[in-house]
Amino acid sequence: MIEQRFKCPNCGEIASFYGDPGEQTVVSCAACNSKGRITIPTSGQNNNYAIEVSHLTKVYGDLTAVNDISFSVKTGEIFAFLGPNGAGKTTTVEMIESIREPTAGSIKLLGRDIKTQFNDVKEKIGILPQEFHSFERLTVRETLVYFSNLYKKKADVDEIIKSLDLTSHKNMLYRNLSGGLKQRVGVAISLVNDPEIIFLDEPTTGLDPKARREVWGVIAGLHKKGKTVFLTTHYMEEAEYLADHIAVIFKGKIIAEGTLEDLIRNYGKSSTLHIKKCKNAAEVIEMLKQEGYDEVSSEGNGDIAIKIDYKERVLEILSHLRHDCIEYESLDIRRSNLEEVFLRLTGSKLTEDKQ
């Protein structure tokens, strides 16, 4: 028998169940009584959650910046906390890092309640605060040595410098580094104690695409080493590219959660078929609507976009077009992305500064 924690999909309550690995069982939630089937995982240790957050709330005056959210982050995964400016990402992550005091709720890091045992986990976490700016007049290497000296457990600083490709800059003063390098040093600082969990608050905001890719490479590398990464971002591509698990936060609430596939399957149609330069677009749209495609839209210029949930639908649509002898210039199918998921969930766009 092993203990397994589950989060109720209905109310977010986290509860423990006992069972043998691989066993399937029907359980009911102690808080809201909803029933569900769970499978005790075959692999995995006793407690395979690095971060467990339940009913976390933060109130600032009239504003509820974080509103009763619950989630768990599995050991070894990259968890992306995705949301627009002001959604409550920093407030949440800084409560988990014990920098801010929650109004309500509880947080466990590596199984320890941070309210009472935060000092025990300090050695095991590494954080990069949002818009972090280190000591101006220390070199890259000195900065890393400084922070690593604060810990008992020390990673090899030169190893970190090498793995983050900072070797040629290690003797430069921090203040003279470019924005991208500063962020990379920031990530490097969060690694000096060889932590189990790494928190990165918007590590790529304000970077150009090349520098962003470089930071992504670093984060993906951490994942390979088995580190748990908690990442906040307002870039869809970042979450799509890096995350194993994504929570979408909006106005202090988690409005969707799951793997990228889950989110797209549950909240977006999986693909969009674009018909370019269709001769009689208006008629075709009318026809498709009658055939039961409810998300058909004109994109001007005779272009038509049709949301579809199965690939097989493409063939169906094509046969309709052929049957009615419709002329068009080209077709293309695009897979849905998080942008669309977000648009559907909130009715607004996530980012204005997409590139």
Add this chain to the structure above:
Amino acid sequence: MNFKIVWMDFIYSVKGWYRSRGGMFWSLAFPVILILLFGAIFSGVGSSKYTLYIQDQDQTEMSKGFNATLNSTKLFNINIVKTDVNVTSFIKEKNIKSLIVIPKGFEQTIKNSFMNPSARVNLSFYFDPSEQTTTQVIRSVISSILQEMNKNLSQGRTIIGVSEISTITENFNFIDFFLPGMIGFTIMQGAIYGSIERNTKYRKDGILRKLLTTPITRSEWILAKMLFMMFLAALTTALITIIGILVFGMTVNITPLAIIILIATSFLFSGMGMLIGRFVKEEETADTAAGAISFPMMFLAGTFFPLEQMPQFLQTIAHILPLYYVNEGLRNSMIYMNQTESLINGAVVIIFAAVFFISGVLLTKWKED
């Protein structure tokens, strides 16, 4: 307390400071330039030329009349010394060049002189023999006034005389006054601005947040920073003192009490900086606020110019300013070698330091909202 962490942080602070031209300038070059400049401008200028102090122990019509006569000559800048002040130590402390005491019974003796021809009263004239001109001027003015009075009172018989007392104080001049002030001022500036930087810039840059999640404790962090402030204080003091000795041939004593006052000063103004940084969040605004507090304080506390030259109400204000006690304490212990006074000043500085530093630490917000 992990002293390895404290020491490490201290070393890195020194490194960062050493590489910062601004930091080096304000903590070393600026005070040196100022010392050389002011020293050159004011060299040889005694601090109280033609200034006459009077203690009127008699407080009668007659003694006041004498004062008024002296005043009407318009030759002196006359300062009244309270009757309960011990003139000998007053002269020593304030480095007074000329002082006249009108003894108790001045009027009575003059009245008696009509009946008793042998009645006689002496004014005491304390003078600094090294100030020959001043002494000469005052001596001749007094004697001509007395001559006139004696003539009127008794047709020439001497009723009022003068006994002269030479005060062999050391001949202090402006640079002696200025140097301790410069030390106190520089340490104050370094401590206030340093602690503002840590409480505003480091907060904005996320360094404080980052540190909260590392094993360094608040006391280790504070201790390391205070160590750094004391390092700066020591460096500043040493440099300014060496210049005083080599360039101006001063006698400067680094006494244990002076060292204690210097340490307390670092704590005092670090605490003040924390308080400013606590209530003014922006670094630039906080720096402005610090300037608005420290510059007037610098003038009002008699840092660069003797308080005696200021109006009475400003002198009163000076006595509530912590920097005043730093200045006086350093002067008394390093230059004038006046142990009692410097002990009192030192005690006041320590009390101020405790209050400011403790409230600074307690009121600083370490966590975020």
